[in-house]
Amino acid sequence: MRNPLDENKLEGHLRSVAAAGCQITLQDLEGYRPQTQPSTTSLEYESQYKLLVQRLVRSFSLEQLTQVLELYHLQPPPKPTKRKCARSIVEQEWNWPSLADVRRKKIDSEFSSQTFPLARHVSFLLLGKDGSQLRQLSLRHNVHVSFSDRPLSLKAEGLSGSLRLLEQDVKDFMAGITQETFALPVKRTISLASIQHISRTSGAFLETVDSQKLRIFYNKSHPHTLVLAKELIMQGLCQVTNLYI
Known part of the structure; x- marks a missing residue:
């Protein structure tokens, strides 16, 4: 000394x-x-x-x-x-x-919780078709995550430093989401049940704009989900049209 x-x-x-x-x-x-x-x-x-x-x-x-x-x-x-x-x-x-x-570092080592308000299309895409997307985020940052629908949000619990990294991942994920408006080629409507089915099957999120238009949200890194959603829409329209022939 x-x-x-x-x-x-x-x-x-x-x-x-x-x-x-x-x-x-x-x-x-x-x-x-x-x-x-x-x-x-x-x-x-x-x-x-x-x-x-x-x-x-x-x-x-x-x-x-x-x-x-x-x-x-x-x-x-x-x-x-x-x-x-x-x-x-x-x-x-x-x-x-x-x-x-x-x-x-002292703050980062403290246990905390954080809530991320989400739009419907963001929560759907973040969850993924089978929940794997959200599980990956949870495992990557060693945090516990859960969804709440009132209001629609993602709640995360873990170390403050991990939550900060998770927040950045969520922001990056949201920045990677884009949308496209799809005009129906025939004057037929698609039921809400069909829209939900197409969303779950394709991995893209569909919502109604009006009776002849749909809005499709998808991740830019997964453009195949947009292609599949359009194919399923056309299949659904063909089936509906055949009923009237």
């Missing part, structure tokens, strides 16, 4: 170097590097990090800290200040995680 008296002598020497405007060397600075680093999960990490940064700020001028960054081959921070330069040394060269990263 480092002797506090030695640390005081070192700080005094460094302050005198700074006051004299002398060139600083890596040897001067490396003598100031802590021999041990507290665990990021410990209560003392934040206080030790702040103390280390403060000592560098107190002991060096901005010009000297900038020189040290150059000696370490580190890029100076934008609009450099003594504190910014000290943090760059502590984090990038001495490998102390930033306080922002430490706090974020």
Whole structure:
């Protein structure tokens, strides 16, 4: 363990170097590097990090800290200040995680729940024909998911960090959904039961626009679902038309 008296002598020497405007060397600075680093999960990490940064700020001028960054081959921070330069040394060269990263990891390790409001077509496509799409998301992020229909939404429970990743996956999935309006070629209507059957069979989501038009939602990465939905629509129309021949 480092002797506090030695640390005081070192700080005094460094302050005198700074006051004299002398060139600083890596040897001067490396003598100031802590021999041990507290665990990021410990209560003392934040206080030790702040103390280390403060000592560098107190002991060096901005010009000297900038020189040290150059000696370490580190890029100076934008609009450099003594504190910014000290943090760059502590984090990038001495490998102390930033306080922002430490706090974020702490939050990410907490259990939480989140609700994602969904439109009907999104919930249908996210669930998939057999639920496999949703199961993959659940397993990938190790979260428990369930649907609610009042209001229509997806509820997820798990670690906060996992929920954040799940949220991004859901956003990416929604961004991949597109739609096409399909005009019926004959003056025949398709029943709600038939629309639901075609949706389940094709994997695309169908809804009525008016008596002669359907809107088809599908994932851009699965264009075959659109093709199959159209084929099933035409088959259904042919069957209905034959009844009237």
